[in-house]
Amino acid sequence: MNEEQITRIRRSWALVASDRQTFARVFYAELFRLAPETRALFKPGMEQQIDKLSLTLAFIVDHLDQPDPLNAEVRKLGALHRDLHVTPAQYGPAGQALLAAFGEILGPVFSAQDARAWAAAYELLAREMQHEPPPGGATGG
Template sequence: MKMTIERQDDIARIRRSWARVAAGGDVVARLFYIRLFEISPQTRAMFGTGMSDQARKLMQTLNWIVDHVDQPAALAPEARALAVRHVSYGVRPDQYPAVGQALIDTLSASLGDDFNEKDAAAWGRVYGTLSALMIAAAYPDEAQ
């Protein structure tokens, strides 16, 4: 599966909104996991009690994705490798939508009125592209 994120408006919205929220660091990551566990309680069992390292990793990964969102040749192999690693953690294809929703909800809660429907749609398109690529890499028999 080829990865393309071509909408310049989406890339600009992703970068603009992430720049405003990323300064929150671990707090934003913790909000993300709180929301993920609300949406998909079964995912909580995948994580230990110490979430600090996980919060840091999430922020590093999101920072890297945002930095490379306009570079599919760099982003695609990293996304595939990330997906394959997540199989060993017990992540299933049906859990990807909850992660996307938790991400968008976290951005919305963190940015308030500075995060609008067009921003949410841009994040949804980019996350949808990435998650489809990741599912295809990690679960080739289940990819749509």
Template sequence: MTPEQIKLVQESFARVAPDAEEASQVFYTRLFEQAPEVRPLFKGDMRDQGKKLMAMLATVVQGLNDLDALMPAIRALAVRHNDYKVEPAHYDHVGAALLWTFEQALGDAFTAETRKAWSEAYGVLAGAMIAASAEAR
């Protein structure tokens, strides 16, 4: 990722973070609409799940400046996702729901450049998780 892309991701996340609970609800609503087959993978309270999602996003967004330092946490997360029966195809659904959520939250501020930056960031994250998940199996 370029420094400009990292900045776009961090700035756009900072605009959404104050409404983290709402953003996570929008995200999961969209995810379950688009991929109802993933709904059974979520067993706990969705509010708690939303808090975990937003906390992990905050960690990732802040860690984009040093991906090498971030990767051990990402790999550990991927291994935990194996226990939840997450499949590689699920990452596409999550990415689409994430981009849609930011588009809804940011409106016109979710520019083509911001979308591309988020796509790149998510691609790095998802790629690392899919690889780590496969390696752990």
């Protein structure tokens, strides 16, 4: 992530963060529209998940320039998603849903360059989440 991308990400996140639950709600509505089969992976009630996702996004945006805490958190998330049997193919629609949620909430204020910055961040994030640790590998302890 270069500085300009981080600035774009932080600026657009700041515009939705005052109502981050709404952002997460729109995100899941988009995800379930784009990939309806993913709905069954989640518990019926989404409120807790909406809270967790929005808090995690806030953490990620805050730590984009701090690779150590960011990667530690993202690897934990990745392991959790492997346990949940989230497949690599499901990361695509989640990325699209993220951009669609910004577009829906911010309209033209969310520029094509903002979208590219988020797409780049999501790609890094998704790749790191799917990175399998070596068998019996280091736990960092």
